[in-house]
Amino acid sequence: MVYSKRSDGRKFDELREMEAKVGVIKSADGSAMFRMGKTIAIAAVRGPRNLHPRFMQNPEKGILRCNYDLMSFSVTERKRPGPSRRSQEVSLVTEKALLPALNLDEFPNAVVDVFIQITQADAGTRCAGINAASLALADAGIIMSDLVCAVALGILHGDKVIVDINKEEEDYKDGIADTPIAIMPHSGKITLLQMDGEASKEEIKQALEKAKETCKKIRDVQVKALKEKYGGMKNEV
Amino acid sequence: MKFDTSYINSLLNQDHRVDMRKLDEYRKVKVELGVSKTAEGSAKVTLGETVVIAGVKLDVGEPFPDNPDEGSIIVTAELSPIASPDFELGPPDSQSIELARVVDRGIRESEAIDFKKLCIKEGEKAWTVFVDIYSLNDDGNLQDAAFLAAMAALKNTRFPKLKDDKVIYGELTDKKLPLVKEPIECTLVKINGKIIADPNLREEKALSARLTVAVTKEGNICALQKGGDKGLSLEDVDKMIDMAIKGTKELRKLI
Amino acid sequence: MGELKVKDKEIVVPGELLADGMDYLPSTGTYRDENSILSFQVGLINIDGRVIKVIPLTGKYNPKRNDTIIGEVVNITMNGWIVDIGGPYSAMLTLKDASSSFIERGADLSQFYDYGDIIASQIVNVTKTKLIDLSMRGPGLNKLKGGRIIDVTSSKVPRIIGRQGSMIHMIKDSAKCRVIVGQNGKVWISGDNMQDENKAAEAIMMIENEPQAEGLTEKVKNFLESK
Numbered sequence: 001m002v003y004s005k006r007s008d009g010r011k012f013d014e015l016r017e018m019e020a021k022v023g024v025i026k027s028a029d030g031s032a033m034f035r036m037g038k039t040i041a042i043a044a045v046r047g048p049r050n051l052h053p054r055f056m057q058n059p060e061k062g063i064l065r066c067n068y069d070l071m072s073f074s075v076t077e078r079k080r081p082g083p084s085r086r087s088q089e090v091s092l093v094t095e096k097a098l099l100p101a102l103n104l105d106e107f108p109n110a111v112v113d114v115f116i117q118i119t120q121a122d123a124g125t126r127c128a129g130i131n132a133a134s135l136a137l138a139d140a141g142i143i144m145s146d147l148v149c150a151v152a153l154g155i156l157h158g159d160k161v162i163v164d165i166n167k168e169e170e171d172y173k174d175g176i177a178d179t180p181i182a183i184m185p186h187s188g189k190i191t192l193l194q195m196d197g198e199a200s201k202e203e204i205k206q207a208l209e210k211a212k213e214t215c216k217k218i219r220d221v222q223v224k225a226l227k228e229k230y231g232g233m234k235n236e237v
Numbered sequence: 238m239k240f241d242t243s244y245i246n247s248l249l250n251q252d253h254r255v256d257m258r259k260l261d262e263y264r265k266v267k268v269e270l271g272v273s274k275t276a277e278g279s280a281k282v283t284l285g286e287t288v289v290i291a292g293v294k295l296d297v298g299e300p301f302p303d304n305p306d307e308g309s310i311i312v313t314a315e316l317s318p319i320a321s322p323d324f325e326l327g328p329p330d331s332q333s334i335e336l337a338r339v340v341d342r343g344i345r346e347s348e349a350i351d352f353k354k355l356c357i358k359e360g361e362k363a364w365t366v367f368v369d370i371y372s373l374n375d376d377g378n379l380q381d382a383a384f385l386a387a388m389a390a391l392k393n394t395r396f397p398k399l400k401d402d403k404v405i406y407g408e409l410t411d412k413k414l415p416l417v418k419e420p421i422e423c424t425l426v427k428i429n430g431k432i433i434a435d436p437n438l439r440e441e442k443a444l445s446a447r448l449t450v451a452v453t454k455e456g457n458i459c460a461l462q463k464g465g466d467k468g469l470s471l472e473d474v475d476k477m478i479d480m481a482i483k484g485t486k487e488l489r490k491l492i
Numbered sequence: 493m494g495e496l497k498v499k500d501k502e503i504v505v506p507g508e509l510l511a512d513g514m515d516y517l518p519s520t521g522t523y524r525d526e527n528s529i530l531s532f533q534v535g536l537i538n539i540d541g542r543v544i545k546v547i548p549l550t551g552k553y554n555p556k557r558n559d560t561i562i563g564e565v566v567n568i569t570m571n572g573w574i575v576d577i578g579g580p581y582s583a584m585l586t587l588k589d590a591s592s593s594f595i596e597r598g599a600d601l602s603q604f605y606d607y608g609d610i611i612a613s614q615i616v617n618v619t620k621t622k623l624i625d626l627s628m629r630g631p632g633l634n635k636l637k638g639g640r641i642i643d644v645t646s647s648k649v650p651r652i653i654g655r656q657g658s659m660i661h662m663i664k665d666s667a668k669c670r671v672i673v674g675q676n677g678k679v680w681i682s683g684d685n686m687q688d689e690n691k692a693a694e695a696i697m698m699i700e701n702e703p704q705a706e707g708l709t710e711k712v713k714n715f716l717e718s719k
Binding site for chain 3: 029048062108109111139142144145146185223227
């Protein structure tokens, strides 16, 4: 069964419209909003800060802790407030997606906390969350070797690979392998890779190629948002 | 903390506040509607730098046996660590439960929603209205921002399509929620003997007592909640209620 | 051959390419990845000959030896006081560094510095695991009474102080206030009345919030003269 036309009219390798804003939560050390199509994520960073309980402290460098959750009304059928098994898993993979970009050597025994909330979900929520978190970390002044860019690809086994799937495509009756991927654009290193469906090795490689290309566009949106907040600032000293 | 409290107290000796406001003055309020399209109704309220978002979801269920011809409302609040370095992850603590319940009482006791109009089939099916409130930034007075957000979200709510008693989410009808009253909440605090409205975060940390007053359009009180570690005199309460009646008149215009 | 990709005073973000080739040297805020030099933070480019630096525009205070800081006493122990200076690490003020006079063991330490007291102090040592030692022995180091404290970004402190203190002196003189600027982003202002303190505070917040540093001195000067 061939998927010939996307429900929202996009080309197969076209991203949804993106929007990003840095510094949306005034009391946080860093924060950002990132929108991909109808999916909206808000991320706040608090830290480096004191870490309790003590046994979690690492005397050699700071640790990263991520917490992702969906707001009850962000999904079609109300989600009961509180963490779910899904949100715990997403929190974990989000942490693993961001950590390779960070350098926390200057903050032994401390923690950098990242909180992500989704206000509106239309597939690709963990990716929007990672994109927002990446901006929030930069906004907080955390040392990062690169930004992290994430997008959810869809692999239609035996047919094609599409970029930035929406909810309709995620629910596609003939089956789409939901493949969220996160990349650090400069090195091209992959920090998030998940897949949920059936695909050949070739198709997965294709997905990785497309993710690498698409990440540049995501990075552009992130850089623009950062420079909008900090732009024009020069130092007399 | 001690230092800031003495600073705030010394300013109040001359009826001054840290942000130059008058004692009964509210910070700038912004209300944005429909901020979450997956909700049946939603609103984001910005009160100074305090930001709260509320979303309404509707579902069909069995009515309670003692009110077989009525729907119901459930209000929850999450004080997420996104909003403040003092909030922690975990199940709702007493502060967030208090916030949700005070919002709930303000709506319920004023009979703001006509619950009978939420009935679909007596004894069998009725609408449940879920109001979920999330704090996004705490710069004081989350209570009032939350109440305003909840009311604005309820006002923004439309029923989804119902087909064979099953809800078709994503397809909204033109029918709005039966909101018949417009209660508004106003929080007053006592600091250094002075009564002030809409405390910001620094003032909240310096307060000795707090009173949240929910007021109907007619000027009657439909909910009260006292907080803080010290007591209030009769005069204090009298003054606070007067200030609340006055303050809510202005806030009501915003929704 | 080396090629510079950015200009002096340009804003850059993490992972941004600053230079290609081996001609330039990466310094603070930058790193080398094979043939390229990239930025580690959101900050301003500073090019000095062949050395490229990124001066961070945001971020928590990183405590350094000899910094003057403003902190709050949060605990009193047998050996001294624990001071909150903002950020993840508490600082310690021990008996021997607390005063120019000798403090006896067993003395009531709260007589010297009590819970909630605000002090202007100096960092004398920072260990690898960020244990911080403070001293109150030195000019201008004192318990701060009265006045108010405003928070600024620690990376803006150099701008608030100005070249050889020129900016902060201008503000102090014009507003007739005492001002102590802590490297940790806390600024203490004390004047004879609220208006004077407001004037100093507003001038400092202007510097904190103003994105452009070009003409900042003029801007602040005009503001101070208008009040």
